[in-house]
Amino acid sequence: MTPNVLAGSRTRFAALANPTSVVFLALAGVILVGWALVAVDGGQFLTMETVVGVQQRSAALGIVAVGQTLAIMAGSLDLSVAYLISLTSLVAAVTMAGQDSNIVLAVGAVMGVSALVGLVNGLMISKLRVHAFIATLGVSLIIKGILSDLYDGPAGRVPESFQHLGYDRLGPVPVSALLWAAVALVAWFLLRRTKYGYRVYAVGGDVEVARLSGIRTDRVIVVTHVLCSLCAGIAGLLLASRLGAGAPTVGTDGGYDLESIAAVVLGGTALAGGRGGVAGTVGGVLLLAVLDSVFNQLEVNSFFKDVVRGVVIVVAVAVYARRTGLAGRRRT
DSSP, X not given: OOHHHHHHHHHHHHHHHOHHHHHHHHHHHHHHHHHHHHHHTTOOOSSHHHHHHHHHHXXXXXXXXXXXXXHHHTTOOOSOHHHHHHHHHHHHHHHHTTOGGGHHHHHHHHHHHHHHHHHHHHHHHHTSOOOHHXXXXXXXXXXXXXXXXXXXSOBSOOOHHHHHHHHOEXXXXXHHHHHHHHHXXXXXXXXXXXXXXXXXXXXXXXXXXXXXXXXOHHHHHHHHHHHHHHHHHHHHHHHHHHHSSBOTXXXXXXXXXXXXXXXXXXXXXXXXXXXXXXXXXXXXHHHHHHHHHHHHHHTOOHXXXXXXXXXXXXXXXHHHHHHHHHHHHHHO
């Protein structure tokens, strides 16, 4: 082979090895297979109702997963997001108390609570040197205790004007999906166009090398966890707008902690940190949402749903690892 042909082959292989490309190709494949299976079952898959439903179901998870991407990119993770979502939904609904005049105050309270939880997570990990898994798990249990002690069920009331966030749409695009897109774009900009993003990649790649390079690694970890918790708070606001009230189990019932990590990994972000991005996470969230839509239309039982989702995640990670390894050997 000539050098030009060989170089072109390597470029095409690198493009295929890109996890973002892989997850969107997989998404297209799932859509085609889902359309065929639903058609054989006598239904219609690619309808306006289905498209809108996928966007609405994926919005809250997508917002949380964007924040989780930042944490995992920095070599960390956050298991407290599910309980934080529940807490912030209650803070929002109780503060609003059905009054339009309280919406701004409620949003501010939610952002404040979320930032505080993220700050605690970040300081425990960076200053006390507690592993992120243990630190965020401990915080989640603290929040769980607060919820169990203060709330027996739904509380507060969200005014109708705020519920437009969860239910309104512009043509085929729900307002909640636009909110998710805005959060994803901000996170993408931070990672790809700012010094903060460069530092996140550096800390996730090798925290000691980053420290020796002059990066304040502790500050990066703290800021990252604050941003991750703020994303969970935004998701809590969105879910409160849909429910019309706060609920102490809305976050855990949705499994937003493990689901968000699964979406991030499915999108090609390495759990060890330092590699990946928001675009892949968006693809991972949409892939999970489309799978759920297909399962719901086929009336598949929940056990089989979880089995298939687990297999998809494991296969995706295995494919990424293999392609990365092959790409590395070809470069040498």
